[in-house]
Amino acid sequence: MAGFNWFWKAMGGQQSRNQKRSRAIVDKARTINRELDALDDAQLVARARDLASGGSVSDPAELLAVLGVAAGRTLCMTPFDVQSQATLRLLEGDVVHMATGEGKTLVGAMAATGFALTGKRVHCITVNDYLARRDADWMTPLVEFFGLTVGAITEKLTPEERRGVYACDIVYGPVNEIGFDVLRDQLITDRSQAVQKGADVAIVDEADSVLVDEALVPLVLAGNEPGRAPRGRITEVVRTLEPGTDYRPDDERRNVFLTDEGAAKVEHALGIGSLYDDDHVGTTLVQVNLALHARELLIRDVHYIVRDGKVALIDASRGRVADLQRWPDGIQAAVEAKEGLVVTEGGRILDTITLQALMVRYPTVCGMTGTAVEATDQLRQFYDLRVSVIDRNRELKRFDQADRVFATLEEKNAAIVDEIRTIHATGQPVLVGTQDVAESEELAERLREYDIEVSVLNAKNDAEEARIIAEAGDLGRVTVSTQMAGRGTDIRLGGADEADRDRVVELGGLAVIGTSRHRTARLDNQLRGRGGRQGDPGFSLFFVSLEDDVVTAGGAGEEITVTPGSGGEIDSKRVRDFIEHCQRVTEGQLLEIHSQTWKYNKLIADQREIIDGRRAEILDTSAAWESLAQRAPDRAAELSGKLSREVLDKAAREIMLYHLDNAWSDHLALLDDVRESIHLRAIARETPIDEFHRIAVAEFKELAQTAMAESVDTFRTVRIDEDGAHLEDHGLARPSATWTYMVNDNPLSGSGNSVIGSITSMFR
Ligand code: ADP
Ligand code: MG
Numbered sequence: 001m002a003g004f005n006w007f008w009k010a011m012g013g014q015q016s017r018n019q020k021r022s023r024a025i026v027d028k029a030r031t032i033n034r035e036l037d038a039l040d041d042a043q044l045v046a047r048a049r050d051l052a053s054g055g056s057v058s059d060p061a062e063l064l065a066v067l068g069v070a071a072g073r074t075l076c077m078t079p080f081d082v083q084s085q086a087t088l089r090l091l092e093g094d095v096v097h098m099a100t101g102e103g104k105t106l107v108g109a110m111a112a113t114g115f116a117l118t119g120k121r122v123h124c125i126t127v128n129d130y131l132a133r134r135d136a137d138w139m140t141p142l143v144e145f146f147g148l149t150v151g152a153i154t155e156k157l158t159p160e161e162r163r164g165v166y167a168c169d170i171v172y173g174p175v176n177e178i179g180f181d182v183l184r185d186q187l188i189t190d191r192s193q194a195v196q197k198g199a200d201v202a203i204v205d206e207a208d209s210v211l212v213d214e215a216l217v218p219l220v221l222a223g224n225e226p227g228r229a230p231r232g233r234i235t236e237v238v239r240t241l242e243p244g245t246d247y248r249p250d251d252e253r254r255n256v257f258l259t260d261e262g263a264a265k266v267e268h269a270l271g272i273g274s275l276y277d278d279d280h281v282g283t284t285l286v287q288v289n290l291a292l293h294a295r296e297l298l299i300r301d302v303h304y305i306v307r308d309g310k311v312a313l314i315d316a317s318r319g320r321v322a323d324l325q326r327w328p329d330g331i332q333a334a335v336e337a338k339e340g341l342v343v344t345e346g347g348r349i350l351d352t353i354t355l356q357a358l359m360v361r362y363p364t365v366c367g368m369t370g371t372a373v374e375a376t377d378q379l380r381q382f383y384d385l386r387v388s389v390i391d392r393n394r395e396l397k398r399f400d401q402a403d404r405v406f407a408t409l410e411e412k413n414a415a416i417v418d419e420i421r422t423i424h425a426t427g428q429p430v431l432v433g434t435q436d437v438a439e440s441e442e443l444a445e446r447l448r449e450y451d452i453e454v455s456v457l458n459a460k461n462d463a464e465e466a467r468i469i470a471e472a473g474d475l476g477r478v479t480v481s482t483q484m485a486g487r488g489t490d491i492r493l494g495g496a497d498e499a500d501r502d503r504v505v506e507l508g509g510l511a512v513i514g515t516s517r518h519r520t521a522r523l524d525n526q527l528r529g530r531g532g533r534q535g536d537p538g539f540s541l542f543f544v545s546l547e548d549d550v551v552t553a554g555g556a557g558e559e560i561t562v563t564p565g566s567g568g569e570i571d572s573k574r575v576r577d578f579i580e581h582c583q584r585v586t587e588g589q590l591l592e593i594h595s596q597t598w599k600y601n602k603l604i605a606d607q608r609e610i611i612d613g614r615r616a617e618i619l620d621t622s623a624a625w626e627s628l629a630q631r632a633p634d635r636a637a638e639l640s641g642k643l644s645r646e647v648l649d650k651a652a653r654e655i656m657l658y659h660l661d662n663a664w665s666d667h668l669a670l671l672d673d674v675r676e677s678i679h680l681r682a683i684a685r686e687t688p689i690d691e692f693h694r695i696a697v698a699e700f701k702e703l704a705q706t707a708m709a710e711s712v713d714t715f716r717t718v719r720i721d722e723d724g725a726h727l728e729d730h731g732l733a734r735p736s737a738t739w740t741y742m743v744n745d746n747p748l749s750g751s752g753n754s755v756i757g758s759i760t761s762m763f764r
Pocket of ligand 1: 076077078079080083098099100101102103104105106488489490
């Protein structure tokens with residue numbers, strides 16, 4: 001089994017010691033229970049406060065007992081011993097392996113409450129909005145019993161509402177929303193705009209999904225660039241201008257200026273008033289200048305070439321196309337407009353963070369999942385986390401059948417439909433797990449041809465899915481789902497109300513069918529775990545064909561001879577072993593991809609941390625003013641005479657932050673390009689990651705210098721008055737709207753490119 005690797009064996013000794021100690025503590029907690037039962041609520045709370053005073057728990061057994069009694073009083077759930085044990089393991093910072101239906105929500109809430117009692121701020125991380133809301137609502141009575149506060153972050157909340165929730169002791173939130181708030185808080189220009197408060201602990205539900213499967217999914221914050229790119233009309237007007245009379249370049253040909261005649265011509269052609277009045281100075285004038293710059297100073301085949309409908313820069317010193325370079329977006333767009341190409345205007349990425357980088361920011365991470373053991377290696381390697389296995393409250397009665405193997409996909413698909421029909425004919429509920437949305441829809445279509453009613457779930461609407469999956473155990477139900485659709489929702493036999501429970505039990509419980517083995521056994525087990533909750537009967541069965549991805553990818557270059565029987569079915573232990581082998585190969589490949597990709601991300605995350613440290617200094621001190629005043633003392637003296645220090649601090653802050661953020665965004669774009677092309681560039685000598693490191697580190701050094709030089713430049717020239725620095729006059733406005741999305745092209749998920757998300761926040 002995948003979990004029993006060298007590490008697991010090596011850690012076995014310590015783990016079983018931990019477990020033994022935990023069980024002893026739980027036993028002790030049980031004996032204290034009766035005594036605590038006699039206390040009234042206020043006394044119980046006082047007891048808890050005592051136990052946790054001083055920032056740590058003095059007697060874990062007593063704390064568990066207090067939490068248990070409180071859960072009984074507030075939620076009508078008295079924790080099973082295994083739940084108390086899991087709570088303790090969470091409090092000690094482990095990932096607990098605990099099967100589906102064992103009550104991980106309560107475990108997470110008890111641990112969160114325990115942490116919060118010691119004065120720690122806790123984030124309970126869920127996989128979606130629906131579960132954050134559900135769990136927060138469900139667990140509120142327990143948390144509030146102790147006088148602590150709890151709230152849920154969901155997509156719809158305004159910044160103001162978010163600020164309120166983040167001020168709570170315990171915050172439930174979907175991982176992506178929490179990440180988006182981190183990104184947005186990294187772009188504030190005044191401390192009062194921040195919505196998050198630092199958290200001490202993350203308790204991650206479905207821990208392997210978040211920490212492993214989706215670890216490399218980037219969360220992206222993008223913004224518009226107000227007035228940066230010249231529109232076609234402006235480019236046309238600029239084309240009619242006469243050099244010398246309408247505009248003049250400076251001697252070094254680094255800038256170009258409109259003359260009064262030129263300005264008048266442009267105003268006339270565009271039918272507007274003065275280019276220099278407030279309406280136009282930050283927008284139209286900037287665009288005209290960009291278009292002029294593109295026309296006069298950037299020469300085709302000298303500074304750039306046009307290739308495949310795109311502008312490609314030429315590296316002047318080497319006379320070659322510089323694939324990795326681009327001009328600032330406004331200029332790039334102006335040149336594209338000049339050449340009549342599609343203008344690649346639009347949003348630019350302001351910042352991005354992967355879920356893994358997000359999670360490692362928390363000083364303490366712990367979590368729970370039904371498939372932790374299988375993720376032991378990754379949890380240790382990437383998060384330095386240990387896994388504690390918690391026994392089931394009731395013995396598992398699910399029967400996991402041996403795979404059914406077929407030579408071809410077509411034969412496999414036919415057999416899957418036959419199998420579902422046969423089971424369905426008896427009334428036994430069936431849950432089918434497919435690999436992707438397309439497969440789930442095709443299968444549903446084929447089943448409907450046989451007049452079978454099918455519910456299809458494919459990760460589009462969490463709340464709706466929860467409702468459907470809750471009924472998946474009902475008599476005669478067939479539910480076709482993609483991986484983890486509807487996750488977190490309990491599947492009760494006989495329907496959500498368990499009305500037909502007895503009949504479904506008699507029929508054998510929930511039948512779980514996997515249409516192929518996943519690239520890791522862990523994902524297979526996530527699906528299997530949907531059946532057999534809390535001692536329910538059930539069975540699981542996977543279908544495999546030799547044409548499946550896992551077999552072709554994992555068995556590449558290996559030959560296996562087979563002799564299929566009727567319908568292409570292959571009943572052979574040797575072939576089943578071969579499939580296990582293929583899966584182990586793909587698991588190894590995924591781990592390798594993960595650790596390689598993380599190396600790239602880690603470096604970017606480290607650099608981001610440095611930037612954020614610098615930002616904090618600018619936000620919280622007078623560092624910005626001091627740096628600028630030191631570098632441009634004349635300007636500083638001039639301003640100091642007119643304006644208060646407070647105003648000057650604010651202006652300096654805005655200028656520095658603008659250029660720092662801008663430089664970071666450029667840096668990210670550049671690193672993205674570097675990474676895309678690094679494999680082409682690494683000419684045998686250097687490994688791609690080393691090459692990437694070299695470039696990233698060099699560019700990062702330059703970033704700081706550029707940001708400072710540009711800030712000083714702006715400081716010298718920009719209008720500064722009581723309202724601060726008028727950056728917009730120079731086309732340096734911050735994005736007026738930002739939006740967030742999650743890029744789902746991570747190599748571990750195996751699915752294609754899809755961008756989920758929408759404009760979620762404006763004008764922050
Ligand atoms: P998991 O996340 O481990 O799959 P949930 O937290 O969703 O499980 O809980 C599954 C079900 O078990 C819920 O309906 C919950 O009400 C019930 N449950 C959990 N703990 C207890 C308990 N100690 N006593 C009674 N019911 C419980
Ligand atoms: Mg759960």
